[in-house]
Amino acid sequence: MRIPCPFCGPRGNEEFTYLGDASVQRPDPSAPAAAQAFHDYVYLRDNPSGLHQEFWYHGGGCHKWLVVTRNTRTHDINDVTFADGGARP
């Protein structure tokens, strides 16, 4: 599997470190149901069979966090963006 890094170009996945689902959002700790919301945030995952948005860190290249949209059935990568939304590292 090769990941097309927006800055470095296509690189082997051994250059990257995987974190996991990029769609989960850290909840507001002061909200009334924060304990339940944090449980869901920390532990529950959609774990889709198909397109999955996920964080990868390009430690062997530009040191940027990426959001990769990848098909978990085929390992095809549809989209890669910088996690911070910027255009360049």
Next chain:
Amino acid sequence: MKYSVFSLLKEAFRGHTGWTPAWRKAEPKADYDVVIIGGGGHGLATAYYLATEHGITNVAVLEKGYIGSGNAGRNTTIIRSNYLLPGNEGFYEWSMKLWEGLEQSFNYNAMVSQRGVLNLYHSDQQRDAFARRGNAMRLHGVDAELLDREAVRRMVPFLDYDNARFPIHGGLLQRRGGTARHDAVVWGYARGADMRGVDIVENCEVTGFDIKDGRVTSIDTTRGTIRAKKVGLAVAGNTSRVGALAGLRLPIESHVLQAFVSEGIKPAIDHVVTFGAGHFYISQSDKGGLVFGGDIDGYNSYAWRGNLPTVEDVMEEGMAIWPGLGRIRMLRQWGGLMDMSMDGSPIIDRTPVGGLYLNCGWCYGGFKATPASGWCFAHLIARDELFSVAAALRLDRYATGALIDERGAGAQPNMH
């Protein structure tokens, strides 16, 4: 038909013309007391123990493909009970005890071979950690021996003891651990369940659940709708996908784990040996092939195949303990889908949906757990209570904080 030396002799004298299929190809009925989804080792063991231990025989096992075509047929066949934490150790030891009487119990040769599982350690710190684990095992009445370097050398003389980076200092040995024939385990449970009236329905994929007033009433499948009083989910690898059909969102990620077999060689390695500085485990099959594996690929996957960096990593780890591996050709490799749970331990529990029970999150450890998983899941489904040794394997432990995190890695499935 009961298998014995007499049935073998009788068939030998009549040209082996009298053997009958070991289980029926059942058509699904419209109504069951219990439906188990997933015809792998765990699902079939559950059906078997429902019939033998609880007298519930109006049971169907639904399998999307053919039985044993998932992870039951895609593992490295190791059985052991060398865990540290109380929530796990009692459970896996229950499994080990069931393995020891399994073949007599279901009258099928599962080729259970208690050849010993040897975990190598490579530093003083790791020796201390292994001593602690061995002591924890012995406190649970499980056999464990801490071996020094020379004792290990007598058992497996061909390893690289003086590796510059990972010298072998000794090992933790569980003599009762070993291997079993994975397909035969599936077939034995299938035959045992079928003999007692369980319907094993293959090529039957579940497409939805009918849930009324918070209780599951029937299951939609590719072979029609089936009513059921209770439904057990034993579909590790696809738990999130099938669970989502019932509205469940679970603490599971699916990951691919690769395993490898070399060409057949003469008997070389008598035990199961694991590399402590990384994650590598190797044994030799009865056909002579070396069976080995390492870490999961490390990212969500339903692809049933892995990538080359992990292959390279596994081979490097193998070479680090056994340089002779470099002269042997790798023959085959395959990938299975692991239910990686958020703390690295399994779940056998009820779900928020009435009548729907969950068996999932087996991570790397599904095969060795097969008998106890079936036993405890059957107990839960039949009596609606958790069996003693599985009392900690609850779904709500993520909310209560009673996690069972052997590795201490936190809620990061690819680190367990």
